[in-house]
Amino acid sequence: MCExxxxxxxRANAEYMSPSGKVPFIHVGNQVVSELGxxxxxxxxxxxxxxxxxxxxxxxEMKAYMELVNNMLLTAELYLxxxxxxxxxxxxxxxxxxxxxxxxxxxxxxxxxxxxxxxxKAIGWGNKTxxxxxxxVDQCCQALSQRLGTQPYFFxxxxxxxxxxxxxHLFTILxxxxxxxxxxxxxxxxxxLLAFCRRIExxxxxxxxxxxIPLRLA
Amino acid sequence: xxxxxxxxCWGGGWGLPSVxxxxxxxxxxxxxxxxPLKVSVIDNTWRGSRGDVPVxxxxxxxxxxxxxxxNFLRKQKYNADYHLSAKQGADTLAYIALLEEKLLPAxxxxxxxxxxxxxTVTKPWFASRIPxxxxxxxxGRMSKRALNRILLTKGEPPxxxxxxxxxxxxxxxxxxxxxxxxxxxTSQFFxxxxxxxxxxxxxxxxxxxxxxxxxxxxxxxxxKQLSNLCRFCDDILSCYFRxxxxxxxxxxxxxxxxxxxxxxxxxxxxxxxxxxxxDNLRQSPQLPPRKLPTLKLTKADEESNSFQxxxx
Numbered sequence: 001m002c003e004x005x006x007x008x009x010x011r012a013n014a015e016y017m018s019p020s021g022k023v024p025f026i027h028v029g030n031q032v033v034s035e036l037g038x039x040x041x042x043x044x045x046x047x048x049x050x051x052x053x054x055x056x057x058x059x060x061e062m063k064a065y066m067e068l069v070n071n072m073l074l075t076a077e078l079y080l081x082x083x084x085x086x087x088x089x090x091x092x093x094x095x096x097x098x099x100x101x102x103x104x105x106x107x108x109x110x111x112x113x114x115x116x117x118x119x120x121k122a123i124g125w126g127n128k129t130x131x132x133x134x135x136x137v138d139q140c141c142q143a144l145s146q147r148l149g150t151q152p153y154f155f156x157x158x159x160x161x162x163x164x165x166x167x168x169h170l171f172t173i174l175x176x177x178x179x180x181x182x183x184x185x186x187x188x189x190x191x192x193l194l195a196f197c198r199r200i201e202x203x204x205x206x207x208x209x210x211x212x213i214p215l216r217l218a
Numbered sequence: 219x220x221x222x223x224x225x226x227c228w229g230g231g232w233g234l235p236s237v238x239x240x241x242x243x244x245x246x247x248x249x250x251x252x253x254p255l256k257v258s259v260i261d262n263t264w265r266g267s268r269g270d271v272p273v274x275x276x277x278x279x280x281x282x283x284x285x286x287x288x289n290f291l292r293k294q295k296y297n298a299d300y301h302l303s304a305k306q307g308a309d310t311l312a313y314i315a316l317l318e319e320k321l322l323p324a325x326x327x328x329x330x331x332x333x334x335x336x337x338t339v340t341k342p343w344f345a346s347r348i349p350x351x352x353x354x355x356x357x358g359r360m361s362k363r364a365l366n367r368i369l370l371t372k373g374e375p376p377x378x379x380x381x382x383x384x385x386x387x388x389x390x391x392x393x394x395x396x397x398x399x400x401x402x403x404t405s406q407f408f409x410x411x412x413x414x415x416x417x418x419x420x421x422x423x424x425x426x427x428x429x430x431x432x433x434x435x436x437x438x439x440x441x442k443q444l445s446n447l448c449r450f451c452d453d454i455l456s457c458y459f460r461x462x463x464x465x466x467x468x469x470x471x472x473x474x475x476x477x478x479x480x481x482x483x484x485x486x487x488x489x490x491x492x493x494x495x496x497d498n499l500r501q502s503p504q505l506p507p508r509k510l511p512t513l514k515l516t517k518a519d520e521e522s523n524s525f526q527x528x529x530x
Binding site: 056057059060061063064065067068070071072118119122123124139140142143144146147149 | 283304305307308309311312313315316318319320363366367370371397398400401403
């Protein structure tokens with residue numbers, strides 16, 4: 001969205017290369033910056049920012065919605081991936097442990113699962129059932145849908161960091177195949193969110209777009 | 219007409235009906251929506267559990283956790299948000315998420331992890347309301363749970379050391395307070411003239427931070443500089459919690475404390491005169507609890523009404 005030239009590289013040890021242990025991270029010259037927040041700050045320091053045109057109240061709103069997405073959608077994604085037994089058994093373990101030889105793939109997968117479960121318990125999601133989690137996701141999507149309304153982007157004509165964040169999460173939810181499709185069904189209930197994802201995909205990732213990453217919205 | 223609703227929550231002090239954020243959120247929402255709640259404060263008898271506080275019981279339902287309690291109250295037709303538009307409802311969710319992610323870790327830290335605060339204020343207060351020998355165990359457990367939560371959600375690498383995590387969470391909290399102040403602006407409540415769920419949540423998180431006296435007060439100092447947030451807390455306290463005060467808190471001392479706070483806000487609190495008056499008042503004989511004659515939002519009026527008998 002900032003029209004910066006990037007090259008995407010996939011590596012198995014990406015998490016270990018990152019300074020904070022989290023992906024994604026960008027490598028620019030001799031600097032490495034990870035996670036969305038710091039990357040946005042870094043890009044801003046270099047003179048590119050998407051949210052300069054917003055006033056203070058709008059910036060507060062944008063930050064609040066970004067926290068909502070992080071709080072609800074991210075946690076729900078983690079829950080579904082690591083705390084739902086069906087998904088864990090069939091998909092997550094094999095996907096996470098894939099690049100490593102036996103027995104490392106099992107050990108690392110279990111370790112990660114234990115870490116995620118501990119975190120869920122600390123924030124009070126440990127006792128939630130899948131239905132309750134899906135209900136929370138629905139509430140979150142409803143809030144996002146109501147905020148978006150009929151506008152092309154969340155803050156009218158120009159995309160901002162919030163649009164990028166929401167697109168990232170919703171696109172992943174819609175395009176990742178899981179054992180049950182309830183999560184993506186919840187998102188599909190909101191037609192303006194679907195249209196939003198398609199619009200961003202076409203404008204920024206499509207054939208005639210400016211990006212080089214091929215993505216398909218099924 | 220609903221069956222009587224009973225709420226068990228932690229008690230009050232320092233001018234607040236409760237010093238526990240989550241209990242305060244529920245109490246505030248109940249006042250805003252007009253729900254008739256019978257509040258039973260946890261004391262040091264063995265009645266009831268202390269695990270999941272606040273907890274609401276109606277005839278055959280038990281609901282814990284503020285979000286679920288608020289949902290339950292809404293289903294019983296005690297809804298403070300019915301006049302909000304869909305977008306405002308969405309904004310409410312977003313700001314609550316902001317509070318929980320950015321402000322809550324720092325509030326937990328100020329109350330439960332910061333050693334000076336915990337050992338001089340929080341632990342004695344909670345221990346005095348829990349029967350022995352549970353009072354030796356429970357505060358420690360609550361403190362560990364708070365520390366755990368902070369470390370697990372915020373303490374990821376490269377922030378390995380607690381000091382760095384602390385710096386980060388206080389930075390986030392100050393930014394969050396600034397954002398709330400920007401959003402509130404000069405209006406009385408967050409969505410116009412009537413308080414809603416968001417007001418209850420903000421009040422619940424901010425009021426203990428604002429009122430409780432701590433030795434280590436960096437976040438409190440920052441909050442006190444944001445005068446519209448302080449005014450917001452004081453307004454809600456004086457409008458919604460004044461009348462039931464004498465039924466609630468142990469009496470005159472708290473009312474005196476609340477008045478003193480307002481005085482120090484009006485005059486410059488750095489002056490010696492304020493501290494001298496403070497000392498005099500603490501040593502003067504206990505005054506019987508007085509109901510303030512009228513509910514007024516202007517501090518000046520309440521000042522002149524209630525300050526006369528206390529002047530030396």
